[in-house]
Amino acid sequence: xxxxxxxxxxxxxxxxxxxxxxxxxxxxxxxxxxxxxxxxxxxxxxxxxxxxxxxxxxxxxxxxxxxxxxxxxxxxxxxxxxxxxxxxxxxxxxxxxxxxx
Numbered sequence: 001x002x003x004x005x006x007x008x009x010x011x012x013x014x015x016x017x018x019x020x021x022x023x024x025x026x027x028x029x030x031x032x033x034x035x036x037x038x039x040x041x042x043x044x045x046x047x048x049x050x051x052x053x054x055x056x057x058x059x060x061x062x063x064x065x066x067x068x069x070x071x072x073x074x075x076x077x078x079x080x081x082x083x084x085x086x087x088x089x090x091x092x093x094x095x096x097x098x099x100x101x
Contacts (some may be wrong), residue, residue, distance in 0.1 A: 001062070002004075002061070002062050002068050003051070003060070003061050003099070003100065004036075004059070004061075004062065004097060005058070005096045005098060006058045006059075006060075006093060007044070007056070007094055007095075008058070008093040009053045009055045010053055010056070010091045011033050011090045012054070013090070015053070015054050015088045017090070018087060019091075021086065026033065026059055026079065029041070029079060030060060033071055033075045034061065035068070035070065035071040035075070036071075037062060037077070038060075039060045040058070040059045040061075041056060042056065042057045044056065045055055061100075062094070068097070
């Protein structure tokens with residue numbers, strides 16, 4: 001199993017809109033691609049002294065790297081573009097891959 005982890009720090013002024021949009025629109029669209037078995041969204045509760053905004057880790061679980069590669073090739077660019085267009089300049093994000101052992 002592979003976990004595709006997306007960590008996002010979102011600014012305060014769009015936080016409420018962002019979390020609603022993620023839960024009601026974005027995450028369902030990602031899940032509807034059929035490549036992921038489940039997801040979890042978690043709020044990061046440890047912060048740095050000078051950190052602002054709200055940080056979340058969204059974890060999508062898939063069966064294999066082949067599934068993830070196909071998702072990234074066929075669906076990720078459009079979905080990421082929609083996120084960037086909606087929240088441009090209001091977030092930073094990074095992605096990590098984890099293998100369940």
